[in-house]
Structure formats: C-alpha cells, structure tokens
Amino acid sequence: MAETTSINDVISIGQEGDVALICIDNPPVNATGQAVRQGLLDAMARIGTSAKVIAIYCAGRTFVAGADIKEFGKTPLPPSLPDVLNQIEDSEIPVISVIHGTALGGGLELALATHARVAIEGAKIGLPEVLLGLLPGAGGTQRLPRLSGLPFSLDVILSGRQVPAKEALEKGAVDRVMSGEPRDVALAAAQDVLAGKLSTRKTKDLTAEYDAKVIEETLAGVKKKNPHLISPVKCVEAVAACNKPLEEGLKVERQCFIDCMQTPQRAGLIHAFFGERAVSNIPEAKGDTRPLDKIGVIGGGTMGSGITTSCLMAGIPVRLIEVAQEGLDRGVATITKNLDGAVSRGKMSAEKRDAALAMLEPSLAMEDLADVDLVIEAVFEKMEIKKEIFGKLDTICKKGAILASNTSYLDVNKIAEMTSRPEDVLGLHFFSPAHVMRLLEIVQGAKTAPDVLATGFALAKRLKKVGVLAQVCDGFIGNRILGHYSKVNAFLVLDGASPQQVDDALEGFGLAMGPHKVGDLAGLDIGYMNRQRMKEEGLDPNARYGGDVADRIAEKGWYGRKTGKGYYLYDAGRSVPNPEVETIIDEVRAEKGITPQSFTDEEIVDRYMTAMISEAARVVEDGTAKRPVDVDMVFLFGYGFPRFRGGPLHYADTIGAEELVRRIEAYAKEDPNYWQVPELLRKMAADGTTFADLNKEG
C-alpha cells in the first residue's frame, strides 16, 4: 500500500500509480467541518496533475453525514462548502467518490459534485436538511435533479429520508454498487475509470428534466401539509431554479439557504436534533446493564398491549399476564391489530409480524413471570392495586429481575416499598399509543440501582424510544407540567374563550392537536379520575378550581372519541364542537358569577406557554428533570409540542426570563395563587442566564 500523507488532522492522501486517494477521517460521522473543507482543497492542490484520477472515501463508520451542524448559528469560517465542491467539480482530473454508511446532506452534495459515485452495499444517501429547518445548501437542490430528475429529488429533499443504494442506483444518483472496504473499492473503481469501465462526467453539464407543474403542485402540497414550516417551501423554491445554468441556480439556492438559516425554526429543529441525543448522554444512562432477553407485561389494556407490541417489534419475547381470559384475549387482539397496522404502514414486513406474534406468550398465571428479566406493570392507575402486584412479584420473580411500573403519576418509592428489593424497582412511563409514541420517562426511585437505571435506557434504545430521566414526584416531568398548564385551558374557557378557540389558537402556534381534542382522544374519564383522586387527597383551598366544566362533561358519560361525544361530537370521521358543552360553560360561569371576556389567540398562546414554562422551570429547579433539554424532549416526543419550536424551554429563551417574569406578575394580579414566579426564572431574569446556558452546565 502506497505511502499516506497527512494534509491536516482529518484529511490524508495516498497515491497508487495514476490513482490519488483522498481519505476523510473526522469522527464520529466525518462532518464537513472547517478542517475537512480546507483539507479537501489543500489535498486537491497537493495532488495537482500528479494523478490521472482522484478517489475520495472516508474512514470510520460512515461517509460524510453532512456539514458540521455544531457550526450553524456561528460565524461561518472559509472556505465555504459550496466553494470547495465547485472546485472539485471543476477539476480537470476525474474525481470519484466512494460512499459507505450514510452520505447525507453536505456529504451527498460532495458526492454529487464528483464525476462518478460508487456506493458500497448497505450504504444510504439522503438530503435531510429540511429536518433541521434548512435545505441542501451546497448544490444538492441543483445537482440531484440533473442526475435523478425532479420527482425523486423533491421526494428526497422534502422527506429527508435515507435512500438505499439499490434505489439510488436505479435513480441515477449513484453510478455503481460494489462491496468491500472503502479504500479498496476506491482504488478498484478509480482503476476502472482509467480502464474506461466506469465513465465520469460533470453533473453541471447535465440538464434536469424540468416540469413547472410538478414544482407548482409540490409547492401547494408542502404549504398545505406543513403550514407552519418555512424550509419545505424554500426547498421547492431552490429546486425550482434547477432549469437555470448551475451558477445561477446555486445563487438561488444560497439565498434560500440563508433565509432558512436565519429562522428560529432552524434553531428549534437543531436543538431537537442534539437534544434527542443529549438526553441519553448522561452518566445514569451509561455503565453496566442487566439482560433484556425476556420481558413480562402485566395488563392487556391499551397501555399493556401497546408496550407489548413495542417490545415484540424490537424482537424481545413477551409474556403477557391478565387476570381473566376475556381481558387476555382482548390484549392479544389489540397487539395483533397493532402489528397488522405496522405492516400496513410499511413499518414491518408480514414475516416480521408473524415472527413477532410467535414471541408472544399470553398467560393467566403471574407465576409464569418467574424467569423473565424485566416486568412492566401496566394495570389500572390505582396505588392499592399496584402495591398488591409488586408485593406478589417480589415473591415470584428471579433474583436480579427488574420490576418496573408504567404508572403515569404515582409514587414509585411507595410501590418499591412493597418489595424486599427496592433497588430493582423503577418507573418506565410509556405514552399512548405505546408502540408509536417515542417518549419513555425513566423514573429513578430513591433506591433504584445504577445498573437498573442504565438498563432502562438500554431498553429505550432497543425500542427506538427517547428515554428521559425523571425523578419521583406527582406526574414526573410531563404530567406534572401538563397538570399545571392544563388548568390555564380551563381558566381561559371559564373566563370567556371557547374550547375550540383555545384549540385553534394553540394549533396555530404549532401544536399537533389542541388540548380539548387531546382530552377527547385520550379519554376524558382519565382526567376526571385524576381530578377525583386529587380531591380525595385534598385540594389546595386557596387554589382556583378549573375542573367544573370538564367534570360535568365526564359525569354525563361523555368521554370523548370513545363515546362519540366530548368537547367535540364525532361522527363518520368528522368532528364538530359539541354545542351542549357551551351550555355547560354558560351554567358554570353563571354559578360562579363570571362575566366572560374576549381573548386574542396571541393572549391564549402567551398564557398557555407562560404557564407551561413556569412549571417546567420549577421541574428543573427542584431537579425532577436533570436539565432544561430533558423537559424539551419530553414535550417533543410525548406531548405533541411542535418540534420546530425546540421545546417549551428552548422556546422560553425566545421570550426571555425578564419578559416571562413580567407576564407572570401581570397575570398574578388576577390569580396570585396560580401565577407565581419560579425562583429559577427570577434569578435568570436577574443575572441574564438562559435555559441554553443551563443545558451547557449539564
């Protein structure tokens, strides 16, 4: 093997006869940071005319997975990626690229700027910038259409999906698929160029098949599908320039890219990208774990069958326990329906579904849990029932088995006290539907052992969920904050807004679904039982109670979708506001002597978000959540909070602590008990700290 020369820390070159090899080695994903960009230019210059063909490949687990996202929002350092790629494309010596792992974003754009692309078996390509609130800003919107046509390019750019090598070959995005080690393939492919067995060409010399109608329809489609999002529209606007000479098209692309870069949406989506990774980048998620070869689930209801489905889809055998045959049959039927749904959505093959179902062992005997590694209890949200079950599990389960509760609110320590092994107990709080929702709150009990906690995070990874560490309190991170801000919805309705206006205003803010529609979906009986439980435990007499309207709706047996009636009426897939709810609201207002006032949508959003941020700040302040980013990820992955806003506390930084304190003090004039300034916010307002700063402190 020829001698290798380092150009800098991340770029080296080698020469084998007439073939020059450029290797990028910038772990973890060979992102095109400044050193890679400069190194590529220096390598090209160093090679000069000493070779007849140049091959670019990467070391490590993947080809370039994009520009370095960590550089975004900072002052850009030269050379820019577009300049580097244009120089590579303009090289008189043919340059080819060899893709392994994933060629994404700027990585695929690098490959598109070379004169031929070879993918190694199993490789994938993609332009996922739209998922970061951006667009391909180094030629992807201009070069991909020239190689693969408009429909495919628009699909790849707007979906952000990863395209398997085989499809990329069919679409002309790559020229060949080979197998072997990247360097060996690079050398072999380069020699094929010299031998005339692999043709090369400059993408810029090609013409994209252009259809203005496709552009028009796509633009209308993205505006309808994502009315809030800026970057999908900019993506189409950039691609629309691909019928111009490349230089001009690149100018349009650059302007669209800059427009996206300046939006808060870009900041929110990049916060979500790194946040999703940061929540498991904590000491508690690391270290030894216990086996997860077989799991027991107690309860075949909505949650139990969803959790079981999630485990089976991850290839983990499950023993499902119910108390009666009817409940067991219902559980198995729901699991089968969930898996069938996954097949019809293309999430899994029919063969995989059958294999998953074969790993399901339904049973009426809790004793059958003696040999499982983990038990997840998912029964009725009643402390007595859970205590009884954990007492039994303590006598049945093998030593070292982990005992977990899927409780949504209750005190995991009180449940653990029912066993002789509280160190083996934790909360694993899934979200409905549990085989779809990606959030898993991992609740650390006072005595939970480190390897039990780490196993919780290992399970989250296996189930492709986002595990977030939470400490014990009523409702943990998500439901505790929900419990607080959902009162604002009730107060707004009591004070003059309609449930529909509140829903519309918050959907306008970007929520996937307004709170009253969410209540109807989840079942208004759940909220009702929770309010009853809190009443039994004793409500704060000074606190304003906002549950009157919701209680009366539930007491009429209107539980929402499952009864066809709630805040909305549901018929034939359509939903309209339930006029009888208005009557109830008027009755309650009259009884409480409330004169309704009008609210603007902005006021509704401000109150809702200020309430959410207040309680979220208290959750960080008292350590229930480790950092603000943990709260943000809970809301992105468990509560339908708009991803482009990054999460409640990322969003809070766009308002600022001072303004938030001012708002709360203003609202407190109406209700000093509900609106209280969290100490953390007051301190942040005083010293100018942001939640982003607190994330850095970790």
Ligand code: T1G
């Ligand atoms: N920049 C910086 N860091 C990155 C990165 C990137 N592009 N991609 C990944 N990382 C970090 C990540 O934070 C983590 O760090 C580690 O690498 C492993 O990642 C001009 C504008 C490649 C499929 O959007 O989708 O190019 O947590 O845990 O599950 O047009 O990472 O260990 O400290 O995700 O195996 C476009 C983003 C950029 C791809 C691997 N590219 N990355 O997944 O590992 S914009 C992307 C991914 C752009 C140009 C534009 C995935 C992956 P840490 P990981 P993984």
